Amino acid sequence: MSSLRSLDENLISHIPPFRKLERVDVREILDAATPKRFSAGQTIFEEHETAERFFLLLDGHVRVIRTTAGGDQVIARHIVSGELMGIAPAIGRTTYPASAVAIDDCLVLFWPTNLWSTFVEKYEGFATETYKTVGERISEANNHILELATQQVEQRVARALMRLAIQSSRTTDEGMEIDFPLTRQNISEMTGTTLYTVSRLLSAWEKQGIVTSGRKKVVVTDMGKLKSLADLDPMANS
Amino acid sequence: MSSLRSLDENLISHIPPFRKLERVDVREILDAATPKRFSAGQTIFEEHETAERFFLLLDGHVRVIRTTAGGDQVIARHIVSGELMGIAPAIGRTTYPASAVAIDDCLVLFWPTNLWSTFVEKYEGFATETYKTVGERISEANNHILELATQQVEQRVARALMRLAIQSSRTTDEGMEIDFPLTRQNISEMTGTTLYTVSRLLSAWEKQGIVTSGRKKVVVTDMGKLKSLADLDPMANS
DNA sequence: CGAATAGGTTGTTCTAGCACAAACTTCGCC
DNA sequence: GGCGAAGTTTGTGCTAGAACAACCTATTCG
Numbered sequence: 001m002s003s004l005r006s007l008d009e010n011l012i013s014h015i016p017p018f019r020k021l022e023r024v025d026v027r028e029i030l031d032a033a034t035p036k037r038f039s040a041g042q043t044i045f046e047e048h049e050t051a052e053r054f055f056l057l058l059d060g061h062v063r064v065i066r067t068t069a070g071g072d073q074v075i076a077r078h079i080v081s082g083e084l085m086g087i088a089p090a091i092g093r094t095t096y097p098a099s100a101v102a103i104d105d106c107l108v109l110f111w112p113t114n115l116w117s118t119f120v121e122k123y124e125g126f127a128t129e130t131y132k133t134v135g136e137r138i139s140e141a142n143n144h145i146l147e148l149a150t151q152q153v154e155q156r157v158a159r160a161l162m163r164l165a166i167q168s169s170r171t172t173d174e175g176m177e178i179d180f181p182l183t184r185q186n187i188s189e190m191t192g193t194t195l196y197t198v199s200r201l202l203s204a205w206e207k208q209g210i211v212t213s214g215r216k217k218v219v220v221t222d223m224g225k226l227k228s229l230a231d232l233d234p235m236a237n238s
Numbered sequence: 239m240s241s242l243r244s245l246d247e248n249l250i251s252h253i254p255p256f257r258k259l260e261r262v263d264v265r266e267i268l269d270a271a272t273p274k275r276f277s278a279g280q281t282i283f284e285e286h287e288t289a290e291r292f293f294l295l296l297d298g299h300v301r302v303i304r305t306t307a308g309g310d311q312v313i314a315r316h317i318v319s320g321e322l323m324g325i326a327p328a329i330g331r332t333t334y335p336a337s338a339v340a341i342d343d344c345l346v347l348f349w350p351t352n353l354w355s356t357f358v359e360k361y362e363g364f365a366t367e368t369y370k371t372v373g374e375r376i377s378e379a380n381n382h383i384l385e386l387a388t389q390q391v392e393q394r395v396a397r398a399l400m401r402l403a404i405q406s407s408r409t410t411d412e413g414m415e416i417d418f419p420l421t422r423q424n425i426s427e428m429t430g431t432t433l434y435t436v437s438r439l440l441s442a443w444e445k446q447g448i449v450t451s452g453r454k455k456v457v458v459t460d461m462g463k464l465k466s467l468a469d470l471d472p473m474a475n476s
Numbered sequence: 477c478g479a480a481t482a483g484g485t486t487g488t489t490c491t492a493g494c495a496c497a498a499a500c501t502t503c504g505c506c
Numbered sequence: 507g508g509c510g511a512a513g514t515t516t517g518t519g520c521t522a523g524a525a526c527a528a529c530c531t532a533t534t535c536g
Contacts, residue, residue: 066380069469072388076380091373092366097380128330134372135329141379142304142314142335148386149430150310153523183483192387194524199485215483215532231307391493421513435493437515453502453513 007035011058012109015082016133020125029119033109038102040181044086047099051088053110057081060106061168061180065099065189075190077140078103078180080168083133089116090130103180148192156191157201158230161211165220174212175221183216205229245273249296250347253320254371258363267357271347276340278419282324285337289326291348295319298344299406299418303337303427313428315378316341316418318406321371327354328368341418386430394429395439396468399449403458412450413459421454443467 007030012018018026033056038044044055047066062079076098079085088096111119120127147156161178169176184195184202191198202218205211210226212219220226245268250256256264271294276282282293282300300317314336317323326334349357358365385394399416407414422433422440429436440456443449448464450457458464 066384068384068388070388074384074387076383088373090369091376092370093373093377097377131328132330134376135326135331138329138372138376138379139331139335141376141383144383145314145379145386146304146306146312148383149312150306150308184485185483195484196486196525197523200523203485213484422515423513432494433514434495434516437513438493441515451514 007033007109012056015056017084017126017129018123019129021123025123029111029123030109032115033111035107035109038106038108040102040104042102044100044102044106044108045096047096049096051086051094051096051113053086053112054084054089054116055086055100056084056109058107058109060108061103062100062106063103063186065101066097067099073189074192075186077137078164078168084130086110087116087130087134089113090134153191153193153197154201155230155232157187157193157198158226160187160190161218161220162223162226162230164218165223165226169220172219174219176223177217177219181216182218187218245271245347250294253294255322255364255367256361257367259361263361267349267361268347270353271349273345273347276344276346278340278342280340282338282340282344282346283334285334287334289324289332289334289351291324291350292322292327292354293324293338294322294347296345296347298346299341300338300344301341301424303339304335305337311427312430313424315375316402316406322368324348325354325368325372327351328372391429391431391435392439393468393470395425395431395436396464398425398428399456399458400461400464400468402456403461403464407458410457412457414461415455415457419454420456425456 009023009026009030012030013021013023013026018029021029035058038060044062045051045053057079059081061081062085064076064079064085066074066076068074079100085100086096088094120130147159151159164178164182165176168179170179171177184198187198188195202211202213205226206213208225210220210222210229212221247261247264247268250268251259251261251264256267259267273296276298283289283291285304295317297319299319300323302314302317302323304312304314306312317338323338324334326332358368385397389397402416402420403414406417408417409415422436425436426433440449440451443464444451446463448458448460448467450459
């Protein structure tokens with residue numbers, strides 16, 4: 001009760017889907033929300049499971065994962081604070097299309113799925129903003145397809161690191177440090193390659209001063225060079 | 239005028255987004271629509287172009303294409319009759335995310351984009367149905383990513399053909415014939431490989447009685463075998 | 477504190493499938 | 507009815523990157 005009351009309106013009032021709302025509406029939405037903590041490694045929801053809730057990540061990082069029949073894992077995306085997740089109802093699904101696991105300790109709010117339609121009808125701008133989010137995720141997915149179909153492993157890994165650095169890093173004196181634990185294996189699951197190849201690439205890049213990396217840690221020290229690797233056209237050898 | 243009046247309500251009344259509508263509503267929607275023909279090879283809309291219209295394909299087949307900076311093409315999906323396309327407004331975009339070209343002669347209806355919000359508000363079930371469509375396309379895209387990241391070329395091509403055969407084929411005495419012109423090059427652009435590799439695969443499969451193929455033509459003669467190729471787990475060699 | 481475990485590196489081998497080349501077939505069209 | 511363009515086949519390299527193996531280094535936890 002007291003923990004519910006303690007949810008501050010500023011927590012969510014700046015987040016896109018809620019940005020255009022009146023203070024009272026935000027209050028209402030918060031009152032309907034349940035906050036929950038997940039510790040690193042915990043599963044927030046599972047692929048194929050009935051989507052009984054949708055979530056807003058307030059703090060921490062979440063990995064969205066799909067698994068093949070053969071047991072291979074693919075990391076579809078990373079969710080950072082301020083993003084909605086598990087929004088199956090938005091796209092007419094009753095079931096989650098992927099699993100979500102907490103990378104570090106996370107704080108989320110969640111609502112029962114049946115409230116989705118209420119939100120969409122009642123709160124001006126909520127629908128448009130979330131559909132914009134959906135649209136962005138479609139574009140991301142399509143770009144990912146384009147990359148997998150046309151680019152070399154080196155470029156794909158370069159792009160993946162660039163995106164992560166832009167999406168979720170802190171700037172240190174070394175450069176842009178990706179601010180959640182990230183293994184070679186993780187990177188390989190984002191790019192459709194093997195942890196060995198990623199390891200070799202990182203080693204090579206470290207020698208060229210493009211990145212610094214350690215156990216579960218990657219720092220981009222020269223974004224310019226990384227970008228030029230990502231943009232390299234493999235066909236342009238004329 | 240007379241061509242407009244000639245649009246029959248049965249044309250669209252059975253199509254998911256319109257299925258739940260009253261006859262009058264269907265009439266209204268048809269009256270707002272412009273019909274247009276495209277001949278084989280014509281571009282219906284182009285990637286990055288401002289999305290001024292959304293379309294319903296009434297007859298024919300459309301290829302949805304994305305092009306990389308390096309000039310490579312990727313076929314994102316095929317649209318068959320009865321499907322909406324160019325629905326950028328549904329996902330909060332003002333611009334088309336891909337190009338659409340007519341594979342054979344096509345008949346489409348289109349509406350100005352600004353009618354989208356009217357449709358969503360005014361017609362019960364239109365929103366839910368279209369968001370379901372959006373959801374299906376997201377799933378498709380994610381499956382495609384999974385495939386590209388984890389499967390061998392042979393499986394990807396097998397799957398692509400399976401899907402096409404299911405989605406758009408006529409049954410002849412030979413088997414399921416994909417009912418629009420489809421080249422080796424096209425298949426390679428759907429699966430992220432080269433036309434040479436596709437050609438070799440088709441030749442091999444033809445010898446095994448799985449497919450029959452000719453110029454711009456593919457017939458699946460043994461869906462069961464094709465499916466077992468698609469499902470083959472490359473890791474399962476123990 | 478020391479063993480177990482998770483993560484990382486690097487060498488070696490091997491092959492799927494790309495690249496390029498060349499010839500063949502089918503089709504549309506003047 | 508024959509020419510050119512578009513589509514297909516097949517052969518011959520060749521290499522990116524997967525697979526496997528072995529070893530190393532942090533971390534964690536009893």
